[in-house]
Amino acid sequence: MTPPAIGATRAAAQLYLDGVSRSFDGFKAINGLSLAVQPGELRAVIGPNGAGKTTMMDIITGKTRPDAGVVLWNGDTDLTRLDEAAVARLGIGRKFQKPTVFETHSVEDNLRLALKAPRGVLATLLHRRTADEDARVTALLEQIRLAPQRQDQAANLSHGQKQWLEIGMLLAQDPALLLIDEPAAGMTDAETMETAALLKSIAGARTVIVVEHDMDFVRALNCRVTVLHQGAVLAEGSLDHVSARADVIDVYLGR
Amino acid sequence: MTRLIDRRTGLFLAALALATLAAPLVLPTHLIPLMGKYLCYALLAVALDLCWGYAGILSLGHGAFFALGGYAMGMHLMREIGARGVYANPDLPDFMVFLGYDHLPWFWWGFASFPYAALMALVVPGLLAFVFGWFAFRSRVSGVYLSIITQALTYALLLAFFRNEMGFGGNNGLTDFREVLGFSLSAPATRLALFGLSAAALAGCLILARAIVTSKAGKVLVAVRDAESRTRFLGYRVEGYSVFVFTVSAMMAGLAGALYVPQVGIINPGEFAPANSIEIVVWVALGGRGTLVGAALGALVVVALKSWLTATFPDLWLFALGGLFILVTLALPNGLLGLAARFARPRPRAEVSA
Numbered sequence: 388m389t390p391p392a393i394g395a396t397r398a399a400a401q402l403y404l405d406g407v408s409r410s411f412d413g414f415k416a417i418n419g420l421s422l423a424v425q426p427g428e429l430r431a432v433i434g435p436n437g438a439g440k441t442t443m444m445d446i447i448t449g450k451t452r453p454d455a456g457v458v459l460w461n462g463d464t465d466l467t468r469l470d471e472a473a474v475a476r477l478g479i480g481r482k483f484q485k486p487t488v489f490e491t492h493s494v495e496d497n498l499r500l501a502l503k504a505p506r507g508v509l510a511t512l513l514h515r516r517t518a519d520e521d522a523r524v525t526a527l528l529e530q531i532r533l534a535p536q537r538q539d540q541a542a543n544l545s546h547g548q549k550q551w552l553e554i555g556m557l558l559a560q561d562p563a564l565l566l567i568d569e570p571a572a573g574m575t576d577a578e579t580m581e582t583a584a585l586l587k588s589i590a591g592a593r594t595v596i597v598v599e600h601d602m603d604f605v606r607a608l609n610c611r612v613t614v615l616h617q618g619a620v621l622a623e624g625s626l627d628h629v630s631a632r633a634d635v636i637d638v639y640l641g642r
Numbered sequence: 643m644t645r646l647i648d649r650r651t652g653l654f655l656a657a658l659a660l661a662t663l664a665a666p667l668v669l670p671t672h673l674i675p676l677m678g679k680y681l682c683y684a685l686l687a688v689a690l691d692l693c694w695g696y697a698g699i700l701s702l703g704h705g706a707f708f709a710l711g712g713y714a715m716g717m718h719l720m721r722e723i724g725a726r727g728v729y730a731n732p733d734l735p736d737f738m739v740f741l742g743y744d745h746l747p748w749f750w751w752g753f754a755s756f757p758y759a760a761l762m763a764l765v766v767p768g769l770l771a772f773v774f775g776w777f778a779f780r781s782r783v784s785g786v787y788l789s790i791i792t793q794a795l796t797y798a799l800l801l802a803f804f805r806n807e808m809g810f811g812g813n814n815g816l817t818d819f820r821e822v823l824g825f826s827l828s829a830p831a832t833r834l835a836l837f838g839l840s841a842a843a844l845a846g847c848l849i850l851a852r853a854i855v856t857s858k859a860g861k862v863l864v865a866v867r868d869a870e871s872r873t874r875f876l877g878y879r880v881e882g883y884s885v886f887v888f889t890v891s892a893m894m895a896g897l898a899g900a901l902y903v904p905q906v907g908i909i910n911p912g913e914f915a916p917a918n919s920i921e922i923v924v925w926v927a928l929g930g931r932g933t934l935v936g937a938a939l940g941a942l943v944v945v946a947l948k949s950w951l952t953a954t955f956p957d958l959w960l961f962a963l964g965g966l967f968i969l970v971t972l973a974l975p976n977g978l979l980g981l982a983a984r985f986a987r988p989r990p991r992a993e994v995s996a
């Protein structure tokens with residue numbers, strides 16, 4: 388294998404993408420993308436609209452198959468062969484760009500469905516609630532600050548609250564890696580900063596990859612930044628490092 | 643936590659028990675099979691609501707599962723006629739003698755046994771739904787495309803069962819039944835027993851459906867309906883859940899058909915007509931999708947209305963059905979139960995979004 392010119396080596400990386408490409412009707416949404424993320428790392432991915440950030444997450448989570456390239460989990464599991472459910476069961480949680488929760492379920496039931504537990508039909512048919520689950524749900528509700536909304540229908544939450552509920556559902560899965568697509572969209576400044584603090588507190592024990600546009604948010608994360616452009620990595624490093632680069636300013640920051 | 647028997651299910655079951663006990667006292671015997679038939683339709687509506695109302699699978703082919711259950715029972719009733727048919731052939735039903743069969747086709751084997759036929763009334767619709775669902779849901783066919791192929795399924799079966807060569811009595815179907823388990827089908831006691839069984843089947847399936855929808859699996863089904871991709875990314879194999887609920891629902895429909903046939907005395911390919919399956923959807927929509935009890939009530943209301951209209955204004959029924967469908971879609975997105983809830987409480991908590 389050729390040594391990659393990216394953040395971590397293939398062996399050390401928890402998530403490792405190399406030379407990944409995917410086109411839609413001839414348009415290369417992802418074009419030779421390489422990325423390596425280490426366990427416990429907090430990583431921000433930025434880039435203009437259409438850079439391929441969401442598509443990258445689709446490829447990692449089994450929703451979209453790449454035309455070419457390697458996507459490895461823990462150095463040995465080929466993620467491109469797995470479907471969404473299988474990738475999720477490996478411990479990779481994903482938050483969508485548009486907050487997606489189960490609208491007609493209560494906030495509590497949303498979390499209960501996400502709790503790490505057997506996912507088969509028979510297991511859920513015969514499932515009985517346990518005190519341990521109740522305690523985990525209560526703790527999660529505290530963490531995402533939705534304890535007062537426990538019994539509310541998720542449809543009645545505000546946009547920002549839905550974002551948090553969805554992050555809570557990710558945490559309930561007890562994932563090793565969280566992929567978070569534009570969490571601050573539609574949030575107030577205060578909520579944005581709280582979300583950044585929440586994600587920072589999650590990282591370390593888990594790996595967190597965040598896609599975001601809001602530069603104040605990315606600055607608050609205070610982590611390594613990857614700039615995506617036209618489906619490939621344009622720059623990588625600290626926010627100060629990448630935002631000083633002329634090419635990055637050209638395509639992204641200098642708009 | 644959701645209770646297995648919530649208030650409206652409890653009310654419905656109590657009313658059903660009361661009506662079942664009172665019916666023989668207040669109704670003339672010749673109306674009892676009609677009431678039994680209505681209960682079979684109510685059961686069919688509960689079956690459809692389980693997969694449409696909770697899992698979002700809008701089947702436009704549930705009439706096919708009902709008809710297959712009916713045919714399985716009809717085949718047994720034909721075999722039970724034995725040598726007492728017009729041609730007095732102990733081995734072949736009359737229509738086969740008439741068509742020149744010299745032996746019983748293999749797929750009729752075993753139907754002389756009641757337990758076997760009863761089992762087939764569940765297994766055949768269940769197996770068809772399982773295989774059909776397996777291919778459809780694994781290829782992620784959903785929404786309107788799924789509805790269209792289920793409609794095509796029932797239409798294909800309609801055409802197939804019309805053919806004499808299929809061995810199911812062709813156009814005329816199966817009829818002239820005499821007895822079930824040795825009891826004359828025209829005897830008042832047999833009719834009462836079948837009516838009582840229909841009520842028991844409706845109650846039993848309603849409770850089973852409640853058990854499914856109040857379990858964690860039922861919450862997963864609603865999750866699939868609300869946000870399928872979210873459910874997948876949480877690690878659930880959505881197709882497994884869809885196949886499961888579709889199969890259970892088809893088996894309930896088959897049971898309804900099996901109870902229906904001895905009470906109406908005939909099963910013919912007309913039961914596979916696409917319009918029948920659409921009518922089931924109207925029952926559920928009118929009663930209130932995703933409520934189970936509402937679906938049963940919707941069936942009873944529409945079928946009673948149909949009986950009355952087809953007797954008084956025979957030409958009007960199809961217009962009435964169409965009008966009802968439009969009315970429900972535009973004015974009653976949560977059906978009659980939704981309407982009732984709106985009057986009962988100032989701000990209803992909508993259980994189903996249209």
Ligand SMILES: Nc1ncnc2c1ncn2[C@@H]1O[C@H](COP(=O)(O)OP(=O)(O)O)[C@@H](O)[C@H]1O
Binds near residue numbers: 416435
């Ligand atoms: N399933 C798809 N079919 C066709 N085009 C797609 C599909 N998914 C993404 N694209 C295209 O790929 C490009 C990258 O999109 P996306 O990954 O959503 O960008 P970003 O999230 O960085 O804004 C866009 O031009 C988009 O239209």
Ligand SMILES: [Mg+2]
Binds near residue numbers: 441
């Ligand atoms: Mg995006």
